[in-house]
Amino acid sequence: MGGALSCVGLVGLLGLAGCALPGGGAPPAAATTSTTPAPTTATTTPAPVFVVPGACAQLLTVGQVADGLGVRLPGTTTYVVGEPQPDIGRTARITCGYGVAPATDTAGASDPLLEVTVFVYDGPAAAAERVEVLVANQEQQGVRADPAVVPGADAVLLSGPADTTLVATVAERTYALTLLPGLLDAxxxxxxxxTLAAVAIAAGDPADGSAAATG
Known part of the structure; x- marks a missing residue:
């Protein structure tokens, strides 16, 4: 192998300098180039934000309620917006009543056969704390608390003589679904x-950062 090739091989493999070329003299300086890296801009994707339903149909439609219960409820649907309670970390609350008999000239509107409330808190810790307080309070009043199964949520079933309530918590949201007795067995x-809790939670799961919690 010739000297020139030997020098190139060493430079390429070991990064050595100062190899002599045939005929003597120092090798010519290797041409160098420099590049300036293009500036990079950090991009931040906004975190998905829960949207408080602006109507009961955005929480559970009448058809979904009928499918979940196996019976279509009579009456109308009511929508109520609650006040935030900063002292307990609650930022929003809405309540939907299904199966409400409208008021008449002689009587007011009936209680809903099914009531669904969504509470929004300023963080998961506040939501979990409020559920603990609720369950402890209900148990002190003789209400039975049993585990419930709702995919992706921490859920408990509160069974009392007046009604049955399922409470399911997902991150900063808590869903409370109350059914009056008489429609279904235990x-x-x-x-x-x-079933209805799972449907309501899926409808409210944040999909992108385009929405904001309100109300």
Whole structure:
């Protein structure tokens, strides 16, 4: 192998300098180039934000309620916006009543057969704390608390003589679904509430950062 090739091989493999070329003399300086890296701009994708439903149909439609319960409820639907409570970390609350008999000239509107409330807090810790307080309070009043199964949520079923309520928490949101007695038996009530809670939670899961919690 000739000297020139030997020098090139060493430079390429080991990064050595000062190899002599045939005929003597120092090798010519290698041409160098420099590049300036293009500036990079950090991009931040906004975190998905929960949107408080602006109507009951955005929470549970009448058809979804009928499918979950196995029976279509009579009456109308009501929508109520609650006040924030900063002292407990609650930023929003809405309540939807399904199966409400409208008021008449002689009587006011009836209680809903199914009531669904969404509470929004300033963080998961505040939401979890409020559920703990609720469950402890209900148990002190003789209400039975049992585990419930709602995909992606921490859920508990509160069964009392007046009604049955399923409470499901996802991150900073808590869903409370209350069904009056008489429509379904106990196993049917739990199954229906679990189904409806899962549907309501899926409808409210943030998909992108284009929405904001309100109300």
């Amino acid at each position: 196993p049917g009530t739990q199954g229906a509430l679990q």
